[in-house]
Amino acid sequence: MKNKGITLFLIILAVIIVTSVTFDYYFSKPDELPENPYALNINLLEKIDNSKILYTESRNFGLNFTEPSGICFSEGQFFIVGDQKMQIIDTFGKLKGEFKFDQKPTCVYVSTQNIFVGFRKSVSVLNREGLKMNEWNSFSDSSVITSLAEKSGILFVADAGKRIIRKFSLAGNPLGVIEGKTGNDQIHGFIIPSPYFDIAFNEDGELWVVNPGKHALENYTVSGDLRTWWKATSVRIEGFSGCCNPAHFAFLPDGSFVTSEKGTVRIKVYKPSGEFLGVVAAPSRFKENSAAPDLATDNEGNIYALDMDKKMIRQFVKKEK
Amino acid sequence: MLFSSQSRRSLRRIIVLQDPYVKIAVNMLNVNSHKQIRGIEMENSPKNSRRDFIKKGTRLSLLLTLGAVGGIAAKHLTGEKYVWQIDPFKCTQCGRCATSCVMSPSAVKCIHAYDLCGYCDLCGGYLKPDANQRSTAAENQLCPTAAIQRKYIEEPYFEYVIDESLCIGCAKCVKGCTSFGNGSLHLQIIQNRCLNCNECSIARLCPSEAISRVKASNPYKVKGSFTKEGKS
Numbered sequence: 081m082k083n084k085g086i087t088l089f090l091i092i093l094a095v096i097i098v099t100s101v102t103f104d105y106y107f108s109k110p111d112e113l114p115e116n117p118y119a120l121n122i123n124l125l126e127k128i129d130n131s132k133i134l135y136t137e138s139r140n141f142g143l144n145f146t147e148p149s150g151i152c153f154s155e156g157q158f159f160i161v162g163d164q165k166m167q168i169i170d171t172f173g174k175l176k177g178e179f180k181f182d183q184k185p186t187c188v189y190v191s192t193q194n195i196f197v198g199f200r201k202s203v204s205v206l207n208r209e210g211l212k213m214n215e216w217n218s219f220s221d222s223s224v225i226t227s228l229a230e231k232s233g234i235l236f237v238a239d240a241g242k243r244i245i246r247k248f249s250l251a252g253n254p255l256g257v258i259e260g261k262t263g264n265d266q267i268h269g270f271i272i273p274s275p276y277f278d279i280a281f282n283e284d285g286e287l288w289v290v291n292p293g294k295h296a297l298e299n300y301t302v303s304g305d306l307r308t309w310w311k312a313t314s315v316r317i318e319g320f321s322g323c324c325n326p327a328h329f330a331f332l333p334d335g336s337f338v339t340s341e342k343g344t345v346r347i348k349v350y351k352p353s354g355e356f357l358g359v360v361a362a363p364s365r366f367k368e369n370s371a372a373p374d375l376a377t378d379n380e381g382n383i384y385a386l387d388m389d390k391k392m393i394r395q396f397v398k399k400e401k
Numbered sequence: 402m403l404f405s406s407q408s409r410r411s412l413r414r415i416i417v418l419q420d421p422y423v424k425i426a427v428n429m430l431n432v433n434s435h436k437q438i439r440g441i442e443m444e445n446s447p448k449n450s451r452r453d454f455i456k457k458g459t460r461l462s463l464l465l466t467l468g469a470v471g472g473i474a475a476k477h478l479t480g481e482k483y484v485w486q487i488d489p490f491k492c493t494q495c496g497r498c499a500t501s502c503v504m505s506p507s508a509v510k511c512i513h514a515y516d517l518c519g520y521c522d523l524c525g526g527y528l529k530p531d532a533n534q535r536s537t538a539a540e541n542q543l544c545p546t547a548a549i550q551r552k553y554i555e556e557p558y559f560e561y562v563i564d565e566s567l568c569i570g571c572a573k574c575v576k577g578c579t580s581f582g583n584g585s586l587h588l589q590i591i592q593n594r595c596l597n598c599n600e601c602s603i604a605r606l607c608p609s610e611a612i613s614r615v616k617a618s619n620p621y622k623v624k625g626s627f628t629k630e631g632k633s
Contacts, residue, residue, distance in 0.1 A: 116496030118545060118571035122530060122580055271557060273519020274583050293521060293557065313523065315530045322581035323521035343525065343581040369579065 126344060126363040128317055134349065134358035135383065135396040137365070141173030142392045147184070150198075151386040151393070153376035154190035158393060160386065161185035161197060166210075173393075179210045189228035189235075194250070196235060198225040203237060205250070216252045226277045231285060234302065238289070240277035243270045245289065247302075258304035260291060276327035276342065276372065282335050282352075292324035297337060297354070310354025317348070318356040327372035332381050340385065342372035347385060347396070360396050361385065482617040485601045489587035489624055491611035494572035494579065498588055501603045502570070508595040509570030509588050509603065511548070511563050514625030517585035520558040525581025526574040527551055527561055543577050545569070565591070585625065592620045 148162035157176060158169045164184055168177040187198040194213070195206040201223045205214040219225070224241035234255060237246040247255040260269030270277065271293025278290045286307075287300050296311035312319040320326055326339035335352035338360065347360035360383055366373075373385035373394075383396040487498075487509065498509035522535055527549050532541035537551050548567035552560045563586075570588055578586040590612070604612035615622075 116500075118496040118499060118573045120494075120530075120543065120573050120576040120580075122576075268556070273521055293519065295523075321523070321530070322525050323519040323523065323583060 122344065128346075128359055128362045132317060132359050133362060134399055135360040136399050137361070138382075138395050138397045140387075140392045140394040141169075142390075143167070143169075144175075145391055148386055148388050148391060149185060149374075150187040151374045151376045151384065152188045152190045153378055153384060158376070158384070159188050159190050159195065160393075161188045162388075166195075166197060168210075169393075177210060179206070186225055187227050189230060191230045194230070196228045196230060198228050198237065200224055203228070203235070203248075205252075214252055216248060218252075218254065219246075224275045226275055227279045229279045229281050229287070231281050231287070231302070236279055236287065238277045238279045240272045240275045243268075243272045243277075245270075245279060245300075245304075256304065258289075258300055260289070260298070260300075260306075271324075273324040274342075276324055278326070278328050280329060280331055282331045283333060284335070288329075288331075288337075290326055290329055292326065295320035295325060297326075297329065310350075312350075312354065312356065317346075317359065325372075328374050330375040330377045330383075332377055332383075333379055334381075338375055338377060338383055340372045340375055345370050345372055347373065347375070347383070361394075482597075483614045484592055484597055484617045484620045485590050485595060485604060485612055486615040486620060486622055487588050487590055488611045488613065488622055489589070491609045492572070492575070492588055493609045493611070494576040494588075495608055496571055496573075497606050497608075498603050499569045499571040501606050503596060503598060503602055504594060506568075507570040507603075508591055510565050510568045510591050510594075511570065511572070511574055511586055512589050512623060513561060513563055514585045514587065514623060515560075517583045517625040518561065519583050519585075520554060520560060521582065522557050522559055524551070524559065524561060524578075526578030526586045528577075530577070530581075543573055545571060545573065549574060561586075587624050589621050589623060592617075 143160060143162075144167070145160065145162040148160055150161045152159045156171060158171075160167045160169060162185070164181045166179045166181070166185065166188065167175060170176055181197070181199070181204070183199050185197045185199050189196045189198075193208065195208065195210070197204045197206065201217070201219040201221070203216045203225065204212055205216075206212050219239065220242055222241040223239045225237055226240045227238035229236045229238075230250075233250050235248045235250065236258075237248065239246055243260070245258040245260075247257065249255055270289070270291050273293050276290075276292055279287065281287055287302065289298050289300060290296075291298050291309075291311075294311055295313040296309050298309040299307045301307055313321070315321045320339075320341060322341070322343040325341040325343070327342045328340045330338045332338060332349070336357065337350040337352070337354075338347065339350065340347045344363050345366040346363050349357040349360055351357055366387070367389045370387075370389040373387050376384040376386070378384070381398060385394045385396065387394050499507050502508055527543060528535060528541055529543050534541060539547065542549070546567045546569055548564045548569075550562045550564060552562065554560050572588055575586045575588055578584055601612055604610075
């Protein structure tokens with residue numbers, strides 16, 4: 081009788097212990113715990129009214145890259161750089177050519193006669209067949225080349241590390257710099273908190289430059305004088321938020337700006353005047369904490385985004401009304 | 402005392418087993434004699450070597466186990482220590498560093514990689530996303546304990562310094578900096594505050610397994626290459 085009582089007590093105790101351990105184990109799992117009281121809710125910023133989304137993703141095709149870094153669209157072909165190579169791909173995703181480099185390229189620009197490939201501290205000039213014609217190494221150790229644009233025989237090189245735009249002749253002779261200062265009394269010109277510094281020419285031959293620290297797009301003459309600018313600082317969809325946006329931009333045939341942002345990744349369209357038009361791709365279309373996609377456009381107004389996390393080119397076409 | 406079987410039998414016959422104590426004594430004599438006889442028999446039989454093998458094997462196993470335990474203990478005493486470390490590249494800013502640490506406030510603090518920072522006026526780690534102005538006003542600050550100090554450097558740059566004594570490791574600023582900025586703010590376990598528990602209560606709950614045991618000679622995994630000396 082006494083033994084039976086002890087045995088029963090031990091059984092009950094064992095059951096209590098096993099139940100407690102099991103309860104603690106299952107309810108202490110990471111996904112079973114209460115909500116984070118310190119959560120920063122940025123989901124509200126990622127929700128976009130469908131009426132503001134003007135484009136739809138029509139197709140996409142994967143790339144054979146581990147780390148794609150730049151895209152340019154010229155004469156019906158995509159020029160993609162990344163890893164230690166450049167690939168030429170047609171609009172159906174078929175590989176047309178591949179060229180190897182000894183270092184990772186950061187950007188590419190294709191003119192009618194040449195292909196300009198930017199590396200961290202150098203620029204290579206190739207002909208349209210991919211044959212290397214020239215290489216320019218006269219950059220600083222702190223240089224980070226992020227964008228290229230060419231007009232009237234002058235190559236403009238955006239150097240995010242030095243926060244200037246360098247000008248070169250096609251023979252590689254330096255022709256000066258654009259610092260982004262509007263006056264001699266200014267201490268700082270371009271505000272570049274991170275290696276995102278994009279430049280492009282529009283259809284009218286105007287040089288536009290992103291000043292990401294000011295959330296502004298600025299128009300400069302070839303000689304470096306500021307002509308006009310517009311900016312949009314806001315956490316709302318109409319503006320640019322974070323420390324340095326937009327990260328990339330391109331022009332549509334009508335002169336509208338297409339911008340892509342880092343942080344809360346999204347692609348938007350602005351009128352030539354800088355007025356917000358609409359959204360091309362909402363944040364929900366991208367992975368969390370993904371890189372800002374590089375952009376390219378064609379003559380029909382289609383927008384191509386180089387998604388560096390999904391390693392693909394994504395085409396966006398305007399929705400029919 | 403050895404008894405032959407014949408003499409045992411004689412004893413039984415002779416002794417009258419009337420007294421129970423006598424019976425017990427005789428039985429004991431028989432048992433002892435049986436044992437002794439059995440002992441002699443065992444020495445000569447194959448069963449002896451098996452038992453002997455088991456005994457020796459058991460002793461050897463115990464000895465090896467003791468040796469291993471001793472060796473491990475010696476290694477722990479003389480070898481390098483291990484500490485807990487957060488991998489900032491795996492951290493998802495879930496907030497459990499602030500709520501799950503056995504220390505209060507948590508041993509996890511935010512540190513700043515100044516070489517990655519943009520020194521921006523609109524700092525995603527300092528200001529709330531819907532801040533009505535870019536100022537040090539409390540209603541605009543993201544940090545629940547006002548542990549980040551904003552200092553004007555020169556137009557348009559601002560410096561952000563973490564006051565470690567106020568920081569609770571909630572990662573709200575880390576989330577903001579990662580989402581909107583360069584990700585220069587990140588969490589680390591401060592070793593002179595951490596109790597170095599055998600099982601870290603935060604590590605047990607970390608959804609991204611960002612906390613791991615590392616050698617004490619390399620306790621921190623910081624982003625960038627420069628953090629302000631003497632301060633976070």
